[in-house]
Amino acid sequence: MRLGSIHWGRRMAAAALGLAVVATTAGCGGGTGGNDKVTLRFTWWGNADRAEITQKVIDLFEAENPKIKIETSYSEFDAYWEKMATQFAGGGGPDILTMDYRYIREYADRNVLAEINGVNTTKMSPNLLSSGRIDGRTYAIPVGQTTQALLYDPKVWKSAGEHAPENGWTWSDLEAGAAEVSEASGGKVRGVTSFGQIEDWFEVWLRQQGKTLYTDDGKLGYTAADLAAYWKLAERLRTSGAATQAAETTKMDGSQANSPLVKKTSAAEFNYDSGLTAASWEIYGRPLKLSTFPSSGSELGQYAKPSMLMSITRRSKHPKEAAKFVDFLLNDTKAGTIQSTSRGMPANSDVRAAVGKSLTGPPRLAYDFETALLPKLTAAPPPPPKGAGAVKAALQRVYDDVMFERSTPEKAAGEFIKEAEQAINR
Structure with missing residues (x-):
């Protein structure tokens, strides 16, 4: 699945x-x-x-x-x-x-x-x-x-003495809480699965900033500086130990086998609520709960997708x-x-x-x-332009260089923007 x-x-x-x-x-x-x-x-x-x-x-x-x-x-x-x-x-x-x-x-x-x-x-x-x-x-x-959500293990968060994720949380709240969860387990269970490589979660963050992945005429709706800021956020959590590390994160491919939350090496993971089926607790090995995305402003960023x-x-x-x-x-x-x-x-x-x-x-x-969230969800943006699939894959690939410290967020973001523009303009 x-x-x-x-x-x-x-x-x-x-x-x-x-x-x-x-x-x-x-x-x-x-x-x-x-x-x-x-x-x-x-x-x-x-x-x-x-x-x-x-x-x-x-x-x-x-x-x-x-x-x-x-x-x-x-x-x-x-x-x-x-x-x-x-x-x-x-x-x-x-x-x-x-x-x-x-x-x-x-x-x-x-x-x-x-x-x-x-x-x-x-x-x-x-x-x-x-x-x-x-x-x-x-x-x-x-x-x-469906819509975007934070899926988390309430038992692990509670046992760490940390207040569980909740609607209205900020990114700073998530960062601090995830660090506490990781520390309580001695790093065996990270507070949250790293999210810098996933375009879907970057899109929510962008919408919170009043921007979009693509403009109405099919151009990129963000700059290298925007992407670098998002990657810096993800990197703070990784380097502090709050999020999963590069060797595990790079294996993620959308399958159950490589989900840190399924493997119980993470206590929270961004996902879509449509991922919850009747067999989910059997798959995850324990009951989980849902929260909205954290946000540092008035915009939630989530939409009806x-x-x-x-x-x-x-x-x-x-x-x-x-x-x-x-x-x-x-x-x-x-x-x-x-x-x-x-x-x-x-x-x-x-x-x-x-x-x-x-x-x-x-x-x-x-x-x-x-x-409960429907009144707050906005309409989905128009279908992305041709080449968006290649852009999505490139974001994950280029972020590997950031995670493994082969490049800085700023340099990698600049290189990615060039590649992304070529993909949608070819």
């Missing part, structure tokens, strides 16, 4: 470049003819827990639509995008795929995605729907909604049937009840209300957290 919607990816730059050779004449056919049975390939990211849930939804759909068969496959987040880039570059790829907000424009501009028709969106928030539209055309529809979206490819010979499955996945109450919050809080308001009545455990925690 990808923990929430965290977008790691050390090889994303290469994967994004692979899309450049996708043929712009990808085929797009009509519906079925006669009594022929249609087979649709559906590919998504996640883990075995989500796979079991997804198969139950597919079984229900196929029972109601016996002439449509769904073949499904999945991968962890990083591996998923590498596989998609390779398949589309070779002229293949699925009929339907889960799409990430960061890569919509990248794939749409490469003529991979078809404009979606035939899916009912009347019960979805306009703020969410806008995240899948480019130049007035819908290339992706949100499955669910699509946890993931559904797209139909231009290569699909059966776009009508593909749209029918997408509509079922997003709008059928029975399907929504099966999925619960495994792909985020349902985007369809009726499905969300039905799901909310029966939630317990980790999903209930995420549901209540986001419901």
Whole structure:
């Protein structure tokens, strides 16, 4: 399972470049003819827990639509995008795929995605729907909604004699508290997982400063000085011992196996609330709690983000049937009840209300957290420009040089800005 919607990816730059050779004449056919049975390939990211849930939804759909068969496959987040880039570059790829907000424009501009028709969106928030539209055309529809959060272990924080993270905390509060947790354990458990390498968390910090990752015309919305300031914050926590160290942080790739919070070497970690599924406490090995991001001003910086979206490819010979499955996945109450919050809080308001009545455990925690926070969440920014995937990967790669002290935040930030501008302007 990808923990929430965290977008790691050390090889994303290469994967994004692979899309450049996708043929712009990808085929797009009509519906079925006669009594022929249609087979649709559906590919998504996640883990075995989500796979079991997804198969139950597919079984229900196929029972109601016996002439449509769904073949499904999945991968962890990083591996998923590498596989998609390779398949589309070779002229293949699925009929339907889960799409990430960061890569919509990248794939749409490469003529991979078809404009979606035939899916009912009347019960979805306009703020969410806008995240899948480019130049007035819908290339992706949100499955669910999520927002950024700090996931933490209350028992560890309490045993360290430190007040647990809470809404309204400042970055200074987090820095001081995390240092106390690390000291209490003798460095065996760091107060927080290092966050300097993750673009998603940098975006929240930027929004707190009144800035954005990208401007409306697709340019960088921040300077090298902004990034250097963020990296200095992350580095203070790392060098003080409050955050995880470079050797562990560099292994993070979005998988459960390499999450310090899962490994119990960290007592808090930035994440998305959609990462909490029924199996979360089993995965993490103990109950956890949620808090908003710390902020040093009046701006929270968090927004209503699509946890993931559904797209139909231009290569699909059966776009009508593909749209029918997408509509079922997003709008059928029975399907929504099966999925619960495994792909985020349902985007369809009726499905969300039905799901909310029966939630317990980790999903209930995420549901209540986001419901309480909804009035404070702003709309998601427009889909990032082409090349944003490579920019995201570059930020993580360049930050490695800062963590391992091969470069300073200022020098590394300057080099990164040059690389990022080239990526979105090529």
